[in-house]
Ligand code: ADP
C-alpha cells in the first residue's frame with residue numbers, strides 16, 4: 001500500500017543531545033513533526049564529549065587494544081541517548097522506542113572502528129512507524145557477521161542517518177546540528193562565512209573529504225549514490241517554518257538543481273595531516289615505489305605528494321599522511337632505510353591542509369593562482385600542493401590556519417555582506 005504521509009529521518013548530533021535539557025528540546029522538535037503528520041525515525045549521536053572519553057579509556061588501558069572491544073565500548077554512548085530520548089518522547093505522550101544497531105539489524109563488514117554498512121532491514125522500523133511509533137535509533141553502530149558490535153568511524157551517525165533514510169524510503173534526511181546549515185567555510189573560524197541554501201553532492205563530498213566535518217564523508221557518498229535529500233539545520237533555533245520549496249537549513253542536491261553556480265563553493269581546513277620528507281634519495285626509476293611500497297604495506301594512506309629534483313642526481317620526496325598513521329609511517333620508513341637509501345627523514349605535524357572546492361573549476365582557470373597569490377601576499381609559505389578536478393589544496397604551517405582561510409574566503413568573494 002502506498003502512502004502519501006511524508007516520512008523523514010531526523011538525526012541529532014552530540015551537542016544537540018548534550019544534556020537532559022537539550023534532550024527534552026529535541027523531543028519537542030520530534031513531536032512537532034509527528035503532530036504535523038509525518039512519519040518520523042530519529043537517529044542520535046552520543047552526548048557531546050562522551051565518545052572522546054570512551055576512546056580515551058581504551059587508549060589509556062592499551063594503545064594497541066582489540067578493535068572489537070573498542071567498538072563494544074564506544075558504541076555505548078549512542079545506546080544511552082537512544083534510551084533517554086525515547087523516555088523524553090514518552091513523557092511528552094509520543095509513542096517511541098529505542099533501537100540498537102543489532103536489533104534492526106544494521107549489518108556492516110568487520111572493519112572495526114571504521115565499518116561500512118552492508119545492509120539494513122527496514123521492515124520492523126517501517127512497521128513501527130506505520131503503527132504510529134517513533135523509532136529512536138542509536139547512530140554510529142551496527143553488527144557484523146559474527147554478531148560483534150561495530151562502529152562506523154568518527155562522525156558516523158551522519159552515515160547511519162543517510163543509510164536509514166535510504167532503507168526506509170524517507171523523503172528527506174534532516175541532520176540537526178549546532179550550526180544552521182552548510183556554510184562557505186567553518187562559521188566558527190570565519191565570522192563572514194555565508195550560509196548556502198543549496199550545495200551539490202559533489203562539492204559537499206569534496207569539502208567533507210578535505211575536512212569540513214559538518215557531514216561525515218561517507219554519508220555524502222551514500223546520499224549521492226542513493227539519491228537521499230539531505231538537509232543540515234540547527235537543533236537550537238527554529239528557523240522559518242518549513243514550507244514546500246523552502247527549507248530552513250542547507251540542502252545537498254544535484255548539480256542541475258543549482259541555477260547560479262559559484263566558481264568556488266567553499267573552503268575547508270584539516271589539522272589531521274602530518275608531513276614527511278624523505279630527503280636525498282637517488283633520483284632513479286622505481287624510487288617512488290621504494291618509498292611508498294612500505295607505507296602501503298603498513299596500511300598507511302598517503303595524501304599529498306611532491307617530488308623535487310636536485311641537480312646532483314638526488315631528489316626529495318615530500319608527502320602527507322593522516323596524523324593517526326604518522327608514527328606507523330615513520331617506523332615503516334625507518335625499517336626500509338637500507339632499501340630506499342635516503343639521507344634523512346624530516347617530519348612535521350604542525351601543519352594544516354587548506355582546500356578550495358568548486359565545480360566551477362572545471363570550466364574556469366585561475367583558481368589555483370588566486371590561492372597562491374593570496375597566500376604569498378600574507379607571507380604564508382606553501383609547502384605542498386595537490387589538485388583534483390574540483391579542488392586545490394595546499395599544506396601550510398598550522399599557525400596560519402585562520403589567517404589563510406579568512407584571506408582566501410575574501411579573495412574568492414565569499415564573504416557575507
Ligand atoms: P554534530 O555533533 O552535530 O555531528 P559536528 O561537530 O560533527 O556536529 O559538525 C558541526 C560542526 O562542523 C560545526 O559546529 C562547524 O564548526 C563545523 N563545520 C566545518 N565546516 C563547516 C561548514 N562548511 N559549514 C558548517 N559547519 C562547518
Ligand code: ASP
Pocket residue numbers: 013014045046051052077139140153154155156157158
Ligand atoms: N558519537 C560518534 C562520534 O563522536 C558518532 C557521531 O557523533 O556521529 O564520532
Ligand code: MG
Pocket residue numbers: 013155158213214215216
Ligand atoms: Mg558530526
